[in-house]
Amino acid sequence: MKGKALDLQQCQEYHGSAVFWSPRKLREARVREAVRERDETEEKLQKARAKKQREEARLQRQVELEEKRVERQRLKEMREVD
Secondary structure (H helix, E strand, C coil), rough: CCCCCCCCCCCCCCCCCCCCHHHHHHHHHHHHHHHHHHHHHHHHHHHHHHHHHHHHHHHHHHHHHHHHHHHHHHHHHHHHHC
16 A cells, blocks of 8 residues: 655755654654544535535425425416316
């Protein structure tokens, strides 16, 4: 399994020389990556919830419109009978 590269450079530029990272910097980079992944997951969940709510609202509107249509039809038939 191939891992992802950690974001270790944090706005610093290094040109060509070897760089050794301290355990603290590695730990900080892993924490940043974990936070980024958590935020991404939360955003996806929030979007999924919003999509589900929109779909439920759309279905509810359809039901209400159908009920109104049926009621109008019923009233029309009652007027025609009289």
